[in-house]
Amino acid sequence: MSAPKLPACRLPSYLPPCKLSPCPLQMGPLQANRSKSHSYFVGTALSxxxxxxxxxxxxxxxxxVCNLGNKPGTFFLDTYSHSKETGRLEPGCKCGxxxxxxxxxxxxxKIEYYRLIALLSCLGKLMEKIFVRLAHRHVYATQMTGFRQPHSSIDDVLALVHHIKRAKAQHRITPAVFLTYEQPLTVWNTRR
Structure with a gap:
């Protein structure tokens, strides 16, 4: 006799379908350890x-959001990971x-005498807090390169050189490499 299927979880329409794991309401016991670590990660961001x-x-x-629990928290982190990998935040997280x-x-x-307050998505703000906490710890995605002390733009050039040398050692040929630098060393003088 097979176990009954659980209903699909209902979340806001702007959240993408969970592609990195099954629906959090249908998680099996094998994912329990993953769920515990994710709940700790979400709990730290919530604090x-x-x-x-x-x-x-x-x-x-x-x-x-504070009462998500392990399974929806895992789904939230999968949504966060999907956003991090694709490089785009769902439009609903940015609306307010x-x-x-x-x-x-x-x-x-007169409009200047009003103080505008934006009521943004709490899930979007939680994602933003996770990004900020990782940036303070100098943990960046591979796509996030630039003029940062621990993770500068030269890292991409070094990775490219390493990739070409490894391919050459395996007798593979790299036909062309295009590097474009558009004002990478422009210094702005803020003193007047």
Whole structure:
């Protein structure tokens, strides 16, 4: 007799389908260790959030996010990993409501006297916190290169040279290499 199938989890429509693992509600016992490490990772990111913030357009509050549990937390991290690999954040994570409260003792008819508050997606802000925490620890994706002290743009050139030397040792030929530098060493003088 086979086990009954669990229903698919219902998440906001802007989250991509989970391609890196099965639906979190259908996770088996083999993924228990992975789920524990993911819940620790999400819990660490949640500890840096201000839980008094209001939810964005998706309606998911920090109280909901804090009570995700292991399985949805794993799904969230798969969504984060998918976003990191593809280099794009889902549009729903970037949408928000703007609330314009008036600054004290100011004119109602002028826009500059309003303070715009953006109510963004809590899941999007959680992803942002994870990216920021990794950047503070100098943990970057391979696509994220640039003028950073521990991970500079020369790393790509060294990786290319290493790849060509390894291919040459295996008697493979690299037909062409194109390097384009567009003002890489421009220094901006901020003193006036």
């Amino acid at each position: 840096f959030l201000n839980k008094a913030f209001a939810p964005g357009t998706d309606g998911i509050s920090y109280a909901d 409501h703007f609330v314009p409260p008036l600054k004290p003792v100011n004119i109602l008819t």
